[in-house]
Amino acid sequence: MVSRFFQLGLLFLLPLLSGCGNGDWQLSAARKNVVMIEVTSQTWDYRLPWNPGTVSSARGAGFVIDRKRIVTNAHVISGARNLTVQREADPRKYPAKVIFVAHDCDLAMIEVEDPEFYKGTSDLQFGEIPDLESVVSVYGFPIGGDRLTVTRGVVSRIDYNSYTHSGRESHLAIQIDAPINPGNSGGPVMQDNRVVGVAFQGFRGDVAQNVGYMIPTPVIRRFLKDVEDGKYDHYVDIAIRWMPLENPAMRNYYQRPNDGLGVVVTDVYSEGSSDGVLAKGDVLLAIDGHPIESDGSVRLDGQPVQLEEIVERKFAGDTVGLEVWRNQKMEKKTITLRPAEMFSMYESLYEEPPRYVLYGGLVFQPLTANLMAVLVSNADLRLRQTYTLFGQDQLYRETPEPVILSSVLPDRSNVYLTGLAGQVVREINGKRIRTLADVLPALESGGERTVIRFEGDQRPAVLKKREVDQVMPRIMTQYGISQPHRTELGGRRLAKGSWNRDGEAK
Amino acid sequence: MKHSRIIFVFWAMAGLLCAEEDSSRGSLVRVRASIQPYDQFRPWQKKSPYGLNGTGVVLPGGKVLATAALVANRTEVGLEKPGSAEKCAAEVEAIDYEANLALLQPVDRNFLKGFSGLALGPALRAGDKGEVWQLERNGEMLRNQAEILSTGVGRYPSDEAGFLVYGVRVSLPKRDDSYTLPVLKDGQLVGMMMGYDRDSQEGSAIPVPMIEHFLKDAADGKYEGFPTLGVSWSPLRDPNLREEVMAPKSGGLLLTRVNPRGTAGRAGLREGDVLISVDGFKLDEDGNYRDPLYGPTAVGNLIRTRPTVGSPAKFRISRGGKEMELTGTYDRRARDEVAIPTLQFDQAPKYFVVGGLVFQELTGAYLQEWGDKWSERAPQRLVEYFTFQQDKRPDPEKKVIFLSQVLPSPITLGYQQLSGLVLVKLNGKEIHDLAELAKCIDETKTGDLVFEFRDEPGKLVLRAEDLPAVSEKIGQAYGLPALRRL
Numbered sequence: 004m005v006s007r008f009f010q011l012g013l014l015f016l017l018p019l020l021s022g023c024g025n026g027d028w029q030l031s032a033a034r035k036n037v038v039m040i041e042v043t044s045q046t047w048d049y050r051l052p053w054n055p056g057t058v059s060s061a062r063g064a065g066f067v068i069d070r071k072r073i074v075t076n077a078h079v080i081s082g083a084r085n086l087t088v089q090r091e092a093d094p095r096k097y098p099a100k101v102i103f104v105a106h107d108c109d110l111a112m113i114e115v116e117d118p119e120f121y122k123g124t125s126d127l128q129f130g131e132i133p134d135l136e137s138v139v140s141v142y143g144f145p146i147g148g149d150r151l152t153v154t155r156g157v158v159s160r161i162d163y164n165s166y167t168h169s170g171r172e173s174h175l176a177i178q179i180d181a182p183i184n185p186g187n188s189g190g191p192v193m194q195d196n197r198v199v200g201v202a203f204q205g206f207r208g209d210v211a212q213n214v215g216y217m218i219p220t221p222v223i224r225r226f227l228k229d230v231e232d233g234k235y236d237h238y239v240d241i242a243i244r245w246m247p248l249e250n251p252a253m254r255n256y257y258q259r260p261n262d263g264l265g266v267v268v269t270d271v272y273s274e275g276s277s278d279g280v281l282a283k284g285d286v287l288l289a290i291d292g293h294p295i296e297s298d299g300s301v302r303l304d305g306q307p308v309q310l311e312e313i314v315e316r317k318f319a320g321d322t323v324g325l326e327v328w329r330n331q332k333m334e335k336k337t338i339t340l341r342p343a344e345m346f347s348m349y350e351s352l353y354e355e356p357p358r359y360v361l362y363g364g365l366v367f368q369p370l371t372a373n374l375m376a377v378l379v380s381n382a383d384l385r386l387r388q389t390y391t392l393f394g395q396d397q398l399y400r401e402t403p404e405p406v407i408l409s410s411v412l413p414d415r416s417n418v419y420l421t422g423l424a425g426q427v428v429r430e431i432n433g434k435r436i437r438t439l440a441d442v443l444p445a446l447e448s449g450g451e452r453t454v455i456r457f458e459g460d461q462r463p464a465v466l467k468k469r470e471v472d473q474v475m476p477r478i479m480t481q482y483g484i485s486q487p488h489r490t491e492l493g494g495r496r497l498a499k500g501s502w503n504r505d506g507e508a509k
Numbered sequence: 510m511k512h513s514r515i516i517f518v519f520w521a522m523a524g525l526l527c528a529e530e531d532s533s534r535g536s537l538v539r540v541r542a543s544i545q546p547y548d549q550f551r552p553w554q555k556k557s558p559y560g561l562n563g564t565g566v567v568l569p570g571g572k573v574l575a576t577a578a579l580v581a582n583r584t585e586v587g588l589e590k591p592g593s594a595e596k597c598a599a600e601v602e603a604i605d606y607e608a609n610l611a612l613l614q615p616v617d618r619n620f621l622k623g624f625s626g627l628a629l630g631p632a633l634r635a636g637d638k639g640e641v642w643q644l645e646r647n648g649e650m651l652r653n654q655a656e657i658l659s660t661g662v663g664r665y666p667s668d669e670a671g672f673l674v675y676g677v678r679v680s681l682p683k684r685d686d687s688y689t690l691p692v693l694k695d696g697q698l699v700g701m702m703m704g705y706d707r708d709s710q711e712g713s714a715i716p717v718p719m720i721e722h723f724l725k726d727a728a729d730g731k732y733e734g735f736p737t738l739g740v741s742w743s744p745l746r747d748p749n750l751r752e753e754v755m756a757p758k759s760g761g762l763l764l765t766r767v768n769p770r771g772t773a774g775r776a777g778l779r780e781g782d783v784l785i786s787v788d789g790f791k792l793d794e795d796g797n798y799r800d801p802l803y804g805p806t807a808v809g810n811l812i813r814t815r816p817t818v819g820s821p822a823k824f825r826i827s828r829g830g831k832e833m834e835l836t837g838t839y840d841r842r843a844r845d846e847v848a849i850p851t852l853q854f855d856q857a858p859k860y861f862v863v864g865g866l867v868f869q870e871l872t873g874a875y876l877q878e879w880g881d882k883w884s885e886r887a888p889q890r891l892v893e894y895f896t897f898q899q900d901k902r903p904d905p906e907k908k909v910i911f912l913s914q915v916l917p918s919p920i921t922l923g924y925q926q927l928s929g930l931v932l933v934k935l936n937g938k939e940i941h942d943l944a945e946l947a948k949c950i951d952e953t954k955t956g957d958l959v960f961e962f963r964d965e966p967g968k969l970v971l972r973a974e975d976l977p978a979v980s981e982k983i984g985q986a987y988g989l990p991a992l993r994r995l
Contacts, residue, residue, distance in 0.1 A: 246966035249923030256957050256970040269967040283967060384884055384896050391889050395964065419747030452753055459900060460766040462743035465753040 052357035064190030075189030130197030143190030156181030240343035242275020345498035363471035563689035592648020603727035630697025655679035662807035739771015739843025755830030776837025865918035888929025
């Protein structure tokens with residue numbers, strides 16, 4: 004499991020360039036609160052979705068924020084089955100439990116029941132975004148020893164970056180020029196006695212040197228505020244695409260003066276926050292009163308940031324005000340923000356068990372980032388295109404959750420079907436398959452034969468229902484499968500889709 | 510018949526030194542081709558030239574047979590008598606990249622005078638013995654014992670469906686530039702080697718029935734090529750599937766896609782039909798027919814090698830349990846009449862540069878320029894258009910035009926990073942090929958040119974009045990010999 008931390012969670016080591024604040028005091032404040040987290044976690048196997056998965060152990064860092072809660076990275080504790088924490092000053096290991104996890108911004112909150120654990124901790128203050136070139140100190144437990152390690156680095160870059168844990172999200176991240184080592188994820192990054200970030204990811208040494216990333220306080224504060232109501236909601240998304248309006252001919256076409264302001268909306272995602280409010284070709288001139296430069300940046304606290312940063316700091320149900328130039332008229336629009344569930348397919352899943360339907364050795368699974376990761380090496384071109392274009396082409400309107408025949412467990416009853424693994428299911432017994440929930444009812448419908456049709460020019464799979472009923476116990480025994488299907492969505496939310504439901508009912 | 514994935518065969522380059530006289534054997538010549546492919550990413554230029562050397566078979570009458578791969582993307586082809594330095598330029602009289610065969614004609618018709626040439630021999634079966642001939646540098650002939658290991662339908666380097674191919678075991682002592690070598694039996698030509706693996710000492714050869722078909726087609730000076738059915742099919746072994754499609758008791762294959770423009774489609778065959786027999790040859794559940802010579806052989810040979818374009822086709826099918834006969838004419842329109850050509854050798858890629866925007870027509874050759882993993886590396890939208898051409902069967906007249914790159918210029922500010930965007934409309938009008946695009950732009954002297962793309966950013970705008978001055982400068986700045994090839 005160390006490998007997971009190698010990929011995602013890394014930490015920083017670099018010499019000090021200039022002093023900052025009262026070093027002694029700062030060290031002691033951070034050292035009082037930083038904790039080592041040891042995790043035993045379980046990772047689902049999407050090749051064998053009925054299995055409980057593989058168990059592994061790893062180490063990360065975290066910090067007590069208010070004498071009762073610990074903040075760490077989501078990837079440190081995801082899939083945790085057992086969790087212990089330990090402070091520098093206390094040799095005892097305390098069992099802990101996960102309270103909130105935010106995979107989209109790689110943050111989590113854990114808690115220790117025993118009040119003894121918190122003795123001697125203090126309230127940590129959060130700082131602002133540190134200045135470029137300023138020095139920060141990083142606390143954690145990297146490989147190379149078991150004791151707390153402190154390193155220092157310079158703030159190198161403040162920009163949007165992808166958060167690799169979720170696989171699809173990008174948020175503000177701060178790059179530090181410190182080398183990175185596994186086992187340090189979740190540790191606090193301090194400046195002037197305040198927390199200015201959480202160390203969370205970097206590059207492997209063979210890719211880049213001295214590039215480490217921390218989650219800045221706007222993201223941490225947002226997480227802490229979000230969970231105040233007892234649950235974590237997803238980030239919201241304005242769900243549009245836009246293009247810079249830099250070209251003079253383009254500006255002229257949209258009848259905008261050469262004032263260096265405005266971007267053009269190039270796509271509005273169905274079911275997204277802006278659906279029905281914005282339209283392709285709208286020129287966005289200001290967001291919540293901040294003028295939008297023609298490259299899509301706005302000034303926030305004097306710093307240029309992408310216009311999405313305005314949305315980033317908001318919550319589901321919040322609104323954002325836009326000044327829109329449409330049909331040569333200025334209009335004011337208000338968008339009520341919500342998460343972009345239709346893209347959830349691209350998010351790696353950690354907690355929820357994989358869903359599947361087993362039918363006579365045929366295994367159906369919804370298309371997810373996790374499934375794609377195990378299929379990708381031999382994924383059919385059609386499957387890969389379905390995955391790649393799912394968001395861009397808004398395929399979710401037709402199929403909120405494409406269903407894949409992910410494998411065929413060989414049995415004497417299905418010898419002619421093994422070649423069909425990896426195909427995208429189009430319909431079963433004449434019923435269009437749009438989500439995994441459609442599969443069971445469709446399998447039960449129809450006559451004595453079940454006919455499964457796929458996208459593209461593959462032959463259909465045909466099975467005799469009576470035969471399937473007979474062979475199921477044998478297949479389940481042989482392959483050690485206790486449940487023939489697991490279809491509950493759990494906490495997942497899918498796109499609603501926009502096909503003609505009335506038409507289908509008839 | 511799965512999606513096409515064109516396989517390229519590369520010939521290593523090596524300079525063969527040439528020596529001495531003596532060509533009395535009269536059957537083989539060296540073929541020296543100078544090759545220079547187009548640069549698909551910079552369509553106005555060609556890549557570095559290189560040379561290929563191979564062996565050609567002199568046919569009675571003085572023409573020379575070689576593999577097509579040897580002379581693909583040629584600038585010049587020359588013949589050289591073995592053992593002498595006597596050379597003569599040659600013209601390519603007929604070439605078929607699918608069948609990997611080319612017929613060369615020396616410019617000097619007397620060049621091969623005195624060569625007796627090799628006559629075509631009979632088709633071979635597995636187990637038959639023969640010889641593979643190689644030319645020594647000094648013109649001596651090496652006759653290597655060979656055995657036919659297999660006869661069956663297999664992949665050719667630049668074909669997507671499959672043709673009859675001989676598996677040949679032979680130990681070739683001389684390392685050659687190109688394993689374009691003749692296979693002989695009893696002094697007659699029975700095959701052309703087109704690939705060889707030195708480790709396993711096995712190779713593949715184009716069998717004589719293919720060569721016969723090719724030469725017969727080329728004889729009238731108008732080369733038409735091998736026919737194709739234009740279908741995708743699946744075996745029908747699965748009893749459940751047989752029941753579902755109401756297949757007859759035995760035999761037949763399931764048509765999973767029928768191109769309406771192809772031989773089968775125009776004869777009335779449809780998706781879901783069970784194809785029982787072709788021209789009286791019954792097909793078994795795996796798609797094989799019983800060939801009088803080769804025994805069970807894949808249907809591909811039956812429909813591609815045996816008939817010629819224009820010959821009548823007869824199909825027996827079962828549709829919904831009812832058997833019927835359908836007739837048609839063999840052709841290859843399913844292969845040729847496509848919006849995105851899969852094969853493209855020798856052809857200059859089309860392009861059109863306007864104000865720094867470079868437009869090209871999508872071809873298989875462009876996609877393959879992205880390398881072995883083109884389907885992952887090329888812009889996904891282009892891959893999608895190419896791959897799903899079969900599903901969507903777009904009108905062959907409607908080419909896929911895309912913005913391949915932007916040469917930065919004063920009027921492309923903000924557009925520089927764009928590439929791989931499929932063009933849908935210009936000023937609200939659908940555009941179906943590059944010539945049409947050029948015409949529309951040429952005719953617009955003032956005002957906006959609004960390019961609409963399939964994907965983000967959707968629209969790009971240029972001012973028509975800016976174009977003349979900028980286009981000229983771009984040509985100069987980037988050294989483009991021309992701003993268009995339509």
